[in-house]
Amino acid sequence: MSTVSYYTAEGLKKLREELEQLKSIERPKASQAIADARDKGDLSENAEYDAAKEAQGLLEMRISKMEEIVSNARLIDESQLDLSKALVLSKVKIKNQTNGMEMTYTLVAESEADLKTGKISVTSPIGKGLLGKSVGEIAEINVPNGVLKFEVLEITRD
Known part of the structure; x- marks a missing residue:
């Protein structure tokens, strides 16, 4: 269950900026790392590919969590x-x-x-x-x- 969190305008702005950076900068970097590792050959013995996939999974989990926090954020009047x-x-x-x-x-x-x-x-x-x-x-x-x-x-x- 999600909980409502209260933020100042400054705090909510920082949260949204961090989420935007994860989506627009970090997500493409993770995809590129997977593509680069895939180009190196056999995927069954490619540790770099496995590491890139795991990093992407952690990033997506973090993005999901941040989206939930932003959606439950309330601005303090x-x-x-x-x-x-x-x-x-x-x-x-x-x-x-x-x-x-x-x-x-x-x-x-x-x-x-x-x-x-x-x-x-x-x-x-x-x-x-x-x-x-x-x-x-x-x-x-x-x-x-x-x-x-x-x-x-x-x-x-x-």
């Missing part, structure tokens, strides 16, 4: 989001109650998460714990080595 609570696309500044460290994260869909740029998934433990919180609330987040407490300092939108 930012105008309908409550600005007073931490939701998808919220930029949340939090303070760790244990060590006093302050961090800022943007809550995004799972497929757009990138910790290097401060984007965390709403399905991650911290993302789940922050969802629905307002400024001043304490989010208690269960992690493998205990419970972390974060105070929500600020919620903004980009």
Whole structure:
């Protein structure tokens, strides 16, 4: 069964571009590799042909999966989001109650998460714990080595 995933306009655009590249560039390359291997002679003992066929099968499987993801993707309507609570696309500044460290994260869909740029998934433990919180609330987040407490300092939108 397929699941609906929510994306920002930027995230959905990247997904569609990747799918288009797989179809228009990678698929012809795979077909050409099979044709080149076929030209080398006896197919029963041709490892290059077998490898090219297997690579094509994996590529087609990846294309199929990407098409399913794109068909189930939904664009997030930012105008309908409550600005007073931490939701998808919220930029949340939090303070760790244990060590006093302050961090800022943007809550995004799972497929757009990138910790290097401060984007965390709403399905991650911290993302789940922050969802629905307002400024001043304490989010208690269960992690493998205990419970972390974060105070929500600020919620903004980009």
